[in-house]
Amino acid sequence: MTNRVLFQPDNVTVEVSSGDNLLSAAALAGIYIPASCGGDGVCGKCKVQLIEGTLKSKTDNSLSREELKSNIHLACTSRVESDVTIKIPENVRNDGGALKKITKNTKNISAASSPVQTRVGMLSPPVQKIFLTLPLPTISDNVSDMQRLIREIIKALPDTREVKYDHPELLRDLSLTLREKNWQITVLLLLPKHKNDAIRIIAVEPGDTTSRLYGLALDIGTTTMTGHLIDLNNGQSIDEYTAYNAQVSSGEDVISRIIYSQRSNGLKYLQEQAVKTINSIIEAICKSQIIRPSDIHYIMAAGNTVMAHLLLGLESKFIREAPYVPGISHFPLVKAASLGILAHPSVRLFLYPCVASYVGGDIVAGIHGAGIYHSEKISLYIDIGTNGEIVVGNNQWMLTAACSAGPAFEGGGIKYGMRASQGAIENFFIHEQSLEPMIVTVGNTNPRGICGSGLIAIVPELLASGIIDQRGHFTSVHDHPRIRKSADCWEYVLAWAHDTLIKEDIVITEIDIDNLIRAKGALFAGYQTLIASVGLTFKDIDQFILAGNFGSSIDLERAISIGLLPDVDRERFHYLGNGSLLGCRLSLLNHQHFLEHRRARSLMTNVELSDNAEFMNYYMAALFLPHTDKTLFPSCFAKPDK
Amino acid sequence: MTNRVLFQPDNVTVEVSSGDNLLSAAALAGIYIPASCGGDGVCGKCKVQLIEGTLKSKTDNSLSREELKSNIHLACTSRVESDVTIKIPENVRNDGGALKKITKNTKNISAASSPVQTRVGMLSPPVQKIFLTLPLPTISDNVSDMQRLIREIIKALPDTREVKYDHPELLRDLSLTLREKNWQITVLLLLPKHKNDAIRIIAVEPGDTTSRLYGLALDIGTTTMTGHLIDLNNGQSIDEYTAYNAQVSSGEDVISRIIYSQRSNGLKYLQEQAVKTINSIIEAICKSQIIRPSDIHYIMAAGNTVMAHLLLGLESKFIREAPYVPGISHFPLVKAASLGILAHPSVRLFLYPCVASYVGGDIVAGIHGAGIYHSEKISLYIDIGTNGEIVVGNNQWMLTAACSAGPAFEGGGIKYGMRASQGAIENFFIHEQSLEPMIVTVGNTNPRGICGSGLIAIVPELLASGIIDQRGHFTSVHDHPRIRKSADCWEYVLAWAHDTLIKEDIVITEIDIDNLIRAKGALFAGYQTLIASVGLTFKDIDQFILAGNFGSSIDLERAISIGLLPDVDRERFHYLGNGSLLGCRLSLLNHQHFLEHRRARSLMTNVELSDNAEFMNYYMAALFLPHTDKTLFPSCFAKPDK
DSSP, rough: EEEEEEEEETTTTEEETTTBBBBHHHHHHHHHOBBSSOOOSSSOOOOEEEEEEEEEEEOTTSSSEEEEEETTEEEEGGOOOOEEEOOOOOHHHEEEEEEEOOOOOOEEOOTTTTTTTHHHHHOBSSSEEEEEEEOOOOOOOOOHHHHHHHHHHHHHHHTTTEEEOOOOTTTTHHHHHHTTTTTEEEEEEOOOOOSSSSSSEEEEEOOOTOOEEEEEEEEESSSEEEEEEEEEETTEEEEEEEEGGGGGGOSSSSSHHHHHHTTTTHHHHHHHHHHHHHHOOOOOHHHHHHGGGGGGEEEEEEEEEEHHHHHHHHHHHHSSSSSOOOOSOOOOEEEGGGGTTTTTTTTTEEEOOSSTTTHHHHHHHHHHTTTTTGGOOEEEEEEEESEEEEEEESSOEEEEEEEOGGGGGGGTTTTTTTSTTTTTEEEEETTTTTOOEEEGGGGGGGGGEEEEHHHHHHHHHHHHSSOTTTTSOBOOOOOEEEEEEOOEEEEEEEEOGGGGSSSSSSSEHHHHHHHHHHHHHHHHHHHHHHHTTTTOOGGOOSEEEEEHHHHHHEEEEHHHHHHHHOOOOOOGGGEOOOOHHHHHHHHHBBBBHHHHHHHHHHHHOOOOOTOOOOHHHHHHTTOOSSSSSGGOHHHOOOOOOO | OOEEEEEEETTTEEETTOBBHHHHHHHTTBBBBBSSSSSSTSSSOOOOOEEOEEEEEEOOOOOOOOHHHHTTTEEEEEESSSSEEEEOOOHHHHHHHHHHOOOOOOOOOTTTTTTTTHHHOOOSSSEEEEEEEEEOOBTBBBBOOHHHHHHHHEEEEEEEEOEEEETTTTTTHHHHHHTTTTTEEEEEEEOOOSSTSOOOOOEEEEOOOOTOOOOEEEESSSSSSEEEEEEETTEEEEEEEEEEEEGGEEEHHHHHHHHHHTTTTTHHHHHHHHHHHHHHHHHHHHHHHHGGGEEEEEEEEEOOOHHHHHTTOOHHHHHHSSSTSSSOOOOEEEEEGGGTSOOOOOEEEEOOOOBBBBBBBBHOOOOOOOOHGSSSSSSEEEEEESSSEEEEOOSSSSEEEEEOOOOGGTTSSSTTOOOTTTEEEEEEOOOOOOOEEEEEEGGGGGGGGEEEEHHHHHHHHHHHTBBBBBTTEEEEEEEETTTOOOOOEEEEEEEEESSSSSSSOOEEEEHHHHHHHHHHHHHHHHHHHHHHHHTTOOOSEEEEEEEEEHHHHOOOEEEETTTTSSSOOOGGGGEOOOHHHHHHHHHHHHHHHTTHHHHHTTTTTOOOOOOOOHHHHHHHHHSSOOOOOGOHHHHHHHTTTO
């Protein structure tokens, strides 16, 4: 349920989900509230007045009896329970007024708006169940059990040219299964990869089990994996569950995983950890939905090239060494159970093919899910992470590239960097006059560190407030307790020790900022190199598609203001969300659509940036906020308030 | 090497292999020599004189110094080492003279004479090895290892539409294998079951291993299994090895095996025993040929329906119960190693499809090997065993039937019956005057019992000498120590206790003879029912093909004389030998021929005899020697000496 929050006196409205945190709502609305502890009511500064509606707040000792009577709440510990009107008290506003409104004015490309939707509307998953009553055998009709079964399947599906079956899973108990409910059975059929190939029987169950038919979409990320359960009888999404990839203990990124895989039994261990993670997702979903793992009848998965190799137990050593050759790019359709995954022994695990060592199946799934390969419009697809993967093209051609952005966007190389988990600063504002921060953390607790989206909030705010300059250097024009020079370098104190979970000051340093500039510079140079290689400019790109969990939490204006995204008409930006999961979900819903993944993949050609001279030139020019070439960022420099 | 043996004074010549036993050579020539101990020189009666040439004889104390000087040898312990002239001494001949000459005047349908041969002549096995040197990857050509491999295969085999590969066997080490000998590799390819399907990479080996490419033809019999190794680079047969099916300890025949399979873990045990037997064959062949089991690149096998089900670990219970339904008739192409067979993990085991519960893949292999499905000529294919399997038809249609002949032909239900192993009486003559026997045993040792071919030698001799009549009853006209009535019934003493390995008289009884009559009656009624069902008679059959190890040891005239085979022009009979093995061998040699097995199989329709009224009528009429209908056996009744 959606609730409207009206902030007074600035008269700004924002829509949030029922139960959302009020401080986060204010951040979303661009309303500054001093909040330096990030939540949990420690600093006691974020006092607001409830004028109308219902808030659910923690009882807090930092509020006086009078404050309680006047409906004063701490924003950081309050949840929105209805449409509410909130007044920011004068002393709290500190004359800051509403901040420049940050609008996520980007559209969401989901199944609901993509061109794919028309076809996916016709639900026709790549696995089918049919219920059959077989005629009993007689002495004049005593063909084998399998022949009888195949004969009746062909009668039921007259277009079927040929029927194959799984061995040994299917055959072992076939004779008994057919007779268990007097020749009434449900057959689970796998549609072929090629239209004219044989249909394949992958399971036979006694009686009518057609009501139980589920598919699992699975995003196999380096850090986390997400499973999404779909009822294939009606196309409904049932449940979603995310778990940390248990391989994380063997290395944070793909390179350290490859290195680990070279240890004795390292590859086996990493494969087991991947399987363990997938199983934990399946178990959690099955438990919450009261279904059995064997009711999941297809697993569509996507992951980067290294994740796919490790899951299949394949040598990944040469992915890391020039000329960066993956073992395989089109992964086999395996039986999930053969890898140790908790699944019916015949259920298939599909893994999206990869394009290159650093452009993986997750990108192909996103391109496939977004339907880019269908449209004449030229798209630039951007997935930001340790490696920024970029795809440019349309229904005729696509170029892909990976640019090593470094781990800054995932909190790596940042002094207090961390993943986007509990306590990570994910949003941030600075009061223009007081230079005091408003921090919003994951889980609305006291801060523990800074995650990628926090970094992309902090740096633009420091830049806008003049604390840092375009080179990312501290300007030293402000005399403020939060701006100081440590032994190493200049830094800004985001949260004081007593307000944090780690009981030390959480700061952002000049070195952190430099790392961010290098990361965004690599990405921007990547876009430019790829686009220029086909003689285009940003003006020729019809749509910019931002994929990845990170992409969906980026604030567009801020990202442009630091040169992470190009300064083009905002209407051309679209958030896709988790492209990997989207591709898998749509493939589960419609077999024809699924088959088209091969066309999408075949259009994609990879460009290696690592030895590309153009790329290096673009990169050097991009090591500024937003860029050395002001003409590329007209809106940033045209702003009257800058 | 072949040697000629000339027997005097009858002036009869026979050709034998060098090293063959002289008593067996006499039996083959139809020369009677008294030999009641079967060999080993115990009775000392089979004295012959060497006139010319070389015999290799055991030194024997039963010969006097004078006999040794006169070149007298015991036939039973002598082996033919050159062309020889042998004189049967007058006292030994006992005025019997040469017996009615028994000539195996039947032709051998082997690969050498069958219409199949022309095509098999073009050696093109269903697995191929090609040696490739892959171009090294570079930064501008860094497709995945698998893509590079497939690209080069398609260059080498331009007709290839699509290339698939085995997982996980192939993928796991692919990247390392390709680099092991600097991108020089040998690829093992499996040709597809359907002409236009994808070719499949089943193995990649470093370096050039094309010289090692072998196939194993495998006959999976209820009693014995035979493996035949073929060098697929030149089509040469390399080795053959036969082992008893280790399942024998769980039951002699298929029915008792099915019963055993219903025990707890019974099926698993039987499967293991089958695999153990196959492995013992592979081990023996590999040891003798100094190759590795992993050098065998395809296993083509055939067995009856029950053997195939047990090997694959499938429920066979319903094969035994009316309406006699097999679990499956077209067996999957499995990876041999997945069953536990000592083989390269990707090597396939093909099992010929069966027609019905009691017409198995061994019969289909025989029909396929003999090329019957190619010819307009109408053939009657007969495989005699516990179940006689019969096929009649041509390139347009085929009918099959199984008639339960009972175990008589395999020594079952016969008082001294045994399998055709060491000491089994396999050939037999009676001296017309003395009524004394000449027995030839397997291994030329003292007798231990009677095997099927012995039985088919003994009964015609007893009939021809008037000891039994057409109903199989002892006539009692002879007063002879060997003809006597025991507690149960009449019997003829084949060997006295002191001449046997078991130290008791070995006899054939009236009950034994009755069992044989029922067995041959069932077979003959089977031929008649099948032929009559399509409105034909024996006259319309162009060729009679005798398959099976037993078939090849039958003496044609004797088999006709007791009504086991029809009394038609002898030129129409052909011995095929082990049809099961023949089919497998030819399939290994030529993939196009192999693919035709499906057409052969699809022409075959089974007729159930068990509830067929016609069959019962024919059966009752056939319970005579040779038959109640004399017009069916004109040559038997036209004989002047009967």
